[in-house]
Amino acid sequence: MTSSTPSVEGRARRPLSRAVIITEAVAFIDERGLPELTMRRLGQRLGVEAMSLYRYVDGREALLDGVVSQVTEGLHLDPGDPDAPGNGWQGYLQRLATEVRSLALRHPQVFPLVATRHPAAPWLRPPLRSLELVESFLVALTRRGFSDTAAVTAYRAFSSFLLGHLLLESASMGAATAPAGEPLAEPEHREVGETDGELAAYPTIRRLEHQLAADHSTAEFEEALEHLLQRLELLLG
Amino acid sequence: MTSSTPSVEGRARRPLSRAVIITEAVAFIDERGLPELTMRRLGQRLGVEAMSLYRYVDGREALLDGVVSQVTEGLHLDPGDPDAPGNGWQGYLQRLATEVRSLALRHPQVFPLVATRHPAAPWLRPPLRSLELVESFLVALTRRGFSDTAAVTAYRAFSSFLLGHLLLESASMGAATAPAGEPLAEPEHREVGETDGELAAYPTIRRLEHQLAADHSTAEFEEALEHLLQRLELLLG
DNA sequence: ACCTGAACACCGTTCAAGT
DNA sequence: ACCTGAACACCGTTCAAGT
Numbered sequence: 001m002t003s004s005t006p007s008v009e010g011r012a013r014r015p016l017s018r019a020v021i022i023t024e025a026v027a028f029i030d031e032r033g034l035p036e037l038t039m040r041r042l043g044q045r046l047g048v049e050a051m052s053l054y055r056y057v058d059g060r061e062a063l064l065d066g067v068v069s070q071v072t073e074g075l076h077l078d079p080g081d082p083d084a085p086g087n088g089w090q091g092y093l094q095r096l097a098t099e100v101r102s103l104a105l106r107h108p109q110v111f112p113l114v115a116t117r118h119p120a121a122p123w124l125r126p127p128l129r130s131l132e133l134v135e136s137f138l139v140a141l142t143r144r145g146f147s148d149t150a151a152v153t154a155y156r157a158f159s160s161f162l163l164g165h166l167l168l169e170s171a172s173m174g175a176a177t178a179p180a181g182e183p184l185a186e187p188e189h190r191e192v193g194e195t196d197g198e199l200a201a202y203p204t205i206r207r208l209e210h211q212l213a214a215d216h217s218t219a220e221f222e223e224a225l226e227h228l229l230q231r232l233e234l235l236l237g
Numbered sequence: 238m239t240s241s242t243p244s245v246e247g248r249a250r251r252p253l254s255r256a257v258i259i260t261e262a263v264a265f266i267d268e269r270g271l272p273e274l275t276m277r278r279l280g281q282r283l284g285v286e287a288m289s290l291y292r293y294v295d296g297r298e299a300l301l302d303g304v305v306s307q308v309t310e311g312l313h314l315d316p317g318d319p320d321a322p323g324n325g326w327q328g329y330l331q332r333l334a335t336e337v338r339s340l341a342l343r344h345p346q347v348f349p350l351v352a353t354r355h356p357a358a359p360w361l362r363p364p365l366r367s368l369e370l371v372e373s374f375l376v377a378l379t380r381r382g383f384s385d386t387a388a389v390t391a392y393r394a395f396s397s398f399l400l401g402h403l404l405l406e407s408a409s410m411g412a413a414t415a416p417a418g419e420p421l422a423e424p425e426h427r428e429v430g431e432t433d434g435e436l437a438a439y440p441t442i443r444r445l446e447h448q449l450a451a452d453h454s455t456a457e458f459e460e461a462l463e464h465l466l467q468r469l470e471l472l473l474g
Numbered sequence: 475a476c477c478t479g480a481a482c483a484c485c486g487t488t489c490a491a492g493t
Numbered sequence: 494a495c496c497t498g499a500a501c502a503c504c505g506t507t508c509a510a511g512t
Contacts, residue, residue: 052477116349118412123442123449125405135439152448164401168362175355202372205360211389212360220393227468289496
């Protein structure tokens with residue numbers, strides 16, 4: 001009874017499409033990390049040979065672009081009414097920042113991709129890589145008193161801020177969730193130049209070791225954002 | 238007359254060593270980009286088979302770590318006398334920032350590697366990835382009036398700042414110098430979703446296209462650094 | 475219309491063997 | 494001591510062929 005409807009062959013196979021391929025690629029990267037993602041393995045996960053993917057995706061590079069797009073388009077922020085209370089430009093930027101941050105924390109293995117893939121154009125600065133989002137950003141700010149130039153300047157400053165903070169944060173998260181392959185910072189298997197013994201040559205690092213390892217990411221993010229907003233306020237004519 | 242001294246076989250081959258291999262890898266990435274770097278091609282460039290490299294380098298991943306280390310160790314900054322004029326913590330951070338930036342601009346293709354490789358420890362935050370450098374940073378600041386905690390906080394803020402700004406800057410540079418393979422933003426061969434026509438759906442981006450594409454990186458970097466320093470000043474007890 | 479088998483060129487890496 | 498030939502397992506990708 002091998003019917004033509006997806007039956008019990010271990011798992012019912014979703015019909016292939018660009019969307020499910022990319023969705024599954026994101027899941028794969030989340031679970032096993034980017035270096036593990038292979039056309040062949042992704043096919044296997046989808047119950048299909050690797051070559052089938054090429055009907056829907058233009059090769060591995062295009063697939064990764066798709067991953068970045070999909071993850072990035074999950075961010076749709078309604079600028080809302082400029083005159084509503086708590087909805088000024090500061091509130092807007094704060095909400096946007098929080099949303100991007102939560103994206104980075106949800107997909108720490110994908111975020112480096114968002115951060116480093118070559119953007120298609122200079123007006124798509126990582127990690128704000130969707131046209132919708134950038135358009136929305138610029139409109140939100142110009143409607144709230146920013147001149148064109150000021151809005152563009154703010155856009156640049158804002159993206160640099162997000163990139164720096166979130167890339168570092170997702171990297172330190174990604175290390176914890178890293179693929180089972182690399183032991184990273186395990187007590188055994190130490191690299192020659194970086195053992196505790198060698199750390200003796202750097203007394204200050206050693207003294208501050210605990211503080212350096214401590215995680216204050218949320219507080220730091222918010223504090224830095226606060227200062228960025230103050231800085232951007234100077235752009236208001 | 239095939240002598241044993243490196244004679245005229247096209248090019249005198251430097252004797253192999255870990256150092257020359259890594260140096261050549263850096264040059265290779267600078268010229269052709271990271272994805273092009275292959276053990277086999279690197280061997281070829283050194284006049285040797287790929288397997289020979291494994292005597293000196295522990296595989297490709299280790300090679301890339303070596304690349305990051307070498308490039309990063311080119312940064313040795315003398316903190317100098319805390320009491321000398323123009324040598325306060327602000328001057329120190331300014332010099333350090335400039336130095337890291339010039340590194341990023343000299344090696345725009347290598348910088349993403351510096352930015353995204355998993356650091357060996359939480360106290361090595363990209364792009365400040367050398368123990369010497371971090372030690373020097375912390376000493377410089379604590380000698381200049383920062384408490385331990387303040388120095389660590391400053392270290393975090395400073396690295397985020399550098400990472401965000403320089404990764405974006407090096408990416409936009411790297412695109413220009415990109416490998417001959419990818420046409421990127423060419424007039425022909427446009428991706429479906431991002432033609433000028435489609436840009437019509439984003440009127441603000443379109444209106445600000447020129448401003449968005451304009452490059453003000455140096456001024457922006459300096460301005461943002463200035464504000465960071467002001468912000469760090471608040472940490473002084 | 476959708477998937478696959480076979481094939482190609484190219485990887486990283488190991489190891490016994492050459493000099 | 495230093496390099497290499499041969500081999501292995503694994504890539505991405507194409508295309509004619511199957512259903």
